[in-house]
Each structure stands twice: as structure tokens, then as C-alpha cells.
Amino acid sequence: xxxxxxxxxxxxxxxxxxxxxxxxxxxxxxxxxxxxxxxxxxxxxxxxxxxxxxxxxxxxxxxxxxxxxxxxxxxxxxxxxxxxxxxxxxxxxxxxxxxxxxxxxxxxxxxxxxxxxxxxxxxxxxxxxxxxxxxxxxxxxxxxxxxxxxxxxxxxxxxxxxxxxxxxxxxxxxxxxxxxxxxxxxxxxxxxxxxxxxxxxxxxxxxxxxxxxxxxxxxxxxxxxxxxxx
Numbered sequence: 590x591x592x593x594x595x596x597x598x599x600x601x602x603x604x605x606x607x608x609x610x611x612x613x614x615x616x617x618x619x620x621x622x623x624x625x626x627x628x629x630x631x632x633x634x635x636x637x638x639x640x641x642x643x644x645x646x647x648x649x650x651x652x653x654x655x656x657x658x659x660x661x662x663x664x665x666x667x668x669x670x671x672x673x674x675x676x677x678x679x680x681x682x683x684x685x686x687x688x689x690x691x692x693x694x695x696x697x698x699x700x701x702x703x704x705x706x707x708x709x710x711x712x713x714x715x716x717x718x719x720x721x722x723x724x725x726x727x728x729x730x731x732x733x734x735x736x737x738x739x740x741x742x743x744x745x746x747x748x749x750x751x752x753x754x755x756x757x758x759x760x761x762x763x764x765x766x767x768x769x770x771x772x773x774x775x776x777x778x779x780x781x782x783x784x785x786x787x788x789x790x791x792x793x794x795x796x797x798x799x800x801x802x803x804x805x806x807x808x809x810x811x812x813x814x815x816x817x818x819x
Contacts, residue, residue: 656816658807659699659786660740664748666691675740678809679717682728683801684793694791694804695743697736698816700777701785709819710777712789713768715812720799723760727795728802730755730771733788751790760793763802768812777818787816 662675663682667689674681681692694714700707712730731751738749756771763769773789780787793800805811 654703654818656698656700656703656818658814658816659697660738661694661696661806661814662740662743663692663694663806664743664745665689666745670745673741673744675743676808678806678811680714680791680804680806680814681801682791682793682804683720684726684796685798685800686796690798691745692801693748695733695738695748695788696791696814697733697738697786697788698777699785700781700787700818703781703818707778707781707818708774709817710772710774710787711817712771712773713815713817714771714791714804715768715814716763716765716802717805717809717811718801718803719763719765720797720801722797722799723763723802725795725797726760726793726800728758728760728763728769728771729792729794730757730773731790731792732776733790736784736786736788738788748790749788755789760800760802766812769802769804773816777816 660675661680662673663677663680665672665674665681667687669689680694680696682694683690683692685691696712732753732755733749733751735749738747743749753776755773755776758769758771771789771791773787776789777787793802805813807813
């Protein structure tokens with residue numbers, strides 16, 4: 590094994606590598622080192638192994654791939670129902686008594702580049718603003734079967750229909766800066782085997798002026814939405 594690195598200096602460690610069906614190397618060890626976390630990967634939650642131009646995240650021998658959105662936007666009802674917000678840096682989700690303030694988020698992921706089978710898929714959205722009464726509602730993720738919508742064209746008026754409920758997250762768990770995770774494994778596996786695209790709509794279930802959350806979008810330059818698949 591290499592000598593201990595100085596702070597911030599990356600290093601490597603010997604390990605048995607296996608090339609899996611997705612052309613990523615998987616590990617049978619957790620002795621990978623990286624400088625910012627010291628000399629043991631056991632002091633860190635994750636590390637990355639770069640193969641070609643893509644990243645595989647390594648967690649104690651497991652691997653997964655993070656996909657950014659192919660498109661994301663929020664849609665707004667009422668007098669804003671024909672407006673598009675695809676270039677906005679945020680994804681608003683709110684259920685308000687006034688339709689002018691109702692908003693839902695919609696996202697699409699391109700799964701076609703993932704060559705293996707999908708067993709697990711988690712949608713991760715990071716809040717940048719949370720309503721003071723967010724704990725009194727739930728967020729629900731629904732499958733959108735029609736993937737033909739576009740980021741620069743989708744509005745409340747022309748939104749594609751959503752159908753199957755994929756997962757529910759309690760508002761009591763939502764905090765600023767802490768990723769909100771939805772299990773979308775079954776839908777991701779089905780869509781991967783189908784047209785290779787996965788569209789998801791996020792809504793809030795209970796009316797209230799403070800029952801809202803604002804997530805970073807792809808355009809935010811911050812903690813963009815990610816679909817982690819393995």
C-alpha cells in the first residue's frame with residue numbers, strides 16, 4: 590500500500606477488482622484511500638472510481654451510477670397555467686388553496702446509457718427552501734408514462750398525465766439542504782427495459798400556504814436532482 594498521503598492528496602490502494610456488466614469495476618474491499626478523509630475509507634461514506642468518462646460510486650464493495658436529469662421543470666396552475674419554468678434554477682412543489690400558487694415538479698431521466706439491469710433506483714432532490722408547515726403534508730412521486738414533454742415547453746395546461754404512485758415522503762423528514770429520497774426502483778427497471786426514459790412528477794398532498802418545498806434544479810448550479818441506479 591502507498592505511504593499515507595498528506596491532507597487533500599488522493600491515493601490508491603491495492604484491491605481485487607471485478608469488471609461488472611456495466612463496465613464498472615467493483616470492489617471486494619473497503620480499503621480504498623482518499624486524502625480528504627485520511628488513510629481509511631472506513632472514515633468516509635463513499636469514494637469514486639473513474640472508468641473512462643463515467644463515475645462509479647463505491648460503497649463498501651457495492652457500486653451505483655448517478656444520472657442527472659435529461660429535463661426538469663416545475664409547472665404552475667391558475668393564471669400561470671400557460672407559463673413555462675424550464676430554465677428556472679428551482680423546482681417548486683406546493684399545494685395551495687389559491688390555484689395561482691399550486692406548483693408541481695416534473696423530471697425526466699435518460700436510462701438508455703445504463704447497460705445492465707436495474708435492481709435499485711433512488712431519486713434524490715435537495716431542498717433550498719422549505720415552508721414552515723411542511724411537516725403537515727406529504728410529497729408523492731408519480732410515474733408519468735408520456736415522455737414526450739419538453740423542458741422548455743411543459744406547462745400546467747399541457748402537462749402529461751401521471752398515474753402510478755411510486756413513493757411517499759413525509760414532510761416531517763424534510764429539511765433544508767438534506768436530500769429527499771424517493772424509491773423509484775420498479776418504475777426505473779420497467780422503463781429501462783422499455784423506451785429507456787423515466788418521467789416522474791412530484792406533488793404535495795395537503796393544502797396550505799406553508800406546505801411547500803423548493804428543490805434545486807439542474808440549472809441551479811447547486812445540488813441538482815440525481816437518479817442513483819444499481
